[in-house]
Amino acid sequence: MTGNSKHQDKTASVELVERRLGRQNSKLCLYLDWIRNQAGVEVREYFTVTSCDHRERDAIHPLSTPTGVGILPIREGQVGLIRTFRHPIRDWVWEVPRGFADENEDIRTAATRELLEETGLECAPDDMVELGFHHPEAGILRARIAIYAATRCALKAEPETGEIGLGDLAWIPFDTALAMADQSEIQDPTTCIALYRLLRIGHIDARKDKRA
């Protein structure tokens, strides 16, 4: 989904002049980027946060593969959401199960793995309905999230505990979840976009009471 030339403003294009590693933890790298556009406007320490799996050389190319996954499980007209405490905002949010894709991991495999780890739900990769992708905050994060709806999953295991902040899975009627998204009671964009796109494609499993 790289841009087409028709709508590109050449003066807006941005060159990476120099990159320095600012900080690194076990999952993420912060780069301090010196960038400049063709009008000569520059920023010397632009924050770019990226998975450390992505090599520095990648940064001059468009992000072509997903870096993470979000999966909306669906069962009998209900969707599964996790009540999660997110430290940066110091608050509880409703989220689809989600996580990072491992380096070189097939993205559907990543989606089934994350779903199983966080919820205990096992689902065939072929039962994942594609709901496109999004970039959570392309002004800071080198991240693209692939979004799926997961149908026909079976509870196979206890969720792996330990991921910090992660709470329990709750099953919520699809129309209730939609209303929660409309009212900003769901604030996570992956979750909102999953619900709205599922509504737009009219997936039958999402609305049990409207089945033929």
Added chain:
Amino acid sequence: MTGNSKHQDKTASVELVERRLGRQNSKLCLYLDWIRNQAGVEVREYFTVTSCDHRERDAIHPLSTPTGVGILPIREGQVGLIRTFRHPIRDWVWEVPRGFADENEDIRTAATRELLEETGLECAPDDMVELGFHHPEAGILRARIAIYAATRCALKAEPETGEIGLGDLAWIPFDTALAMADQSEIQDPTTCIALYRLLRIGHIDARKDKRA
């Protein structure tokens, strides 16, 4: 929109043990947070990125006010989107005009200011239709974006040039923009959520051909 007790898993709650400033640029602060949940799981250098306007003391409280705004301008059934080059993903995206709120700035004032700066469109604060909010990536960013649709705006000025990556405003029929969101041709979550929520509330100005 802080969490209600009914759906909170106490073991998932996360304590901030210690915070260090990792890096800072002209707009953002990266904190390295030592956090721990009640089961004893801890992360020593959790990345929290936040506007430097927010004092460190705020970090132990839920984020109660928006830190940014996204505004979808609407005119005669068309929506205004900006073709923007985003350095972290090294690609062009379609976005609503958006930006940071200044410290202590009224959020509707911030929305009208950002819209004027980025597009030259002037709009009365009262003509902003509230479309709720979202947290772009609550796993990293202490950020909440207030979303508006802006109706009855008038072109008052040339946009201020200079913001790096920012291209030209394009007017796109609402249904075309919706299809672009459905197809992941729009990948910015603020823009997707604005379009979908506007569809859900059925705002009349968005669909000129359906007016009575």
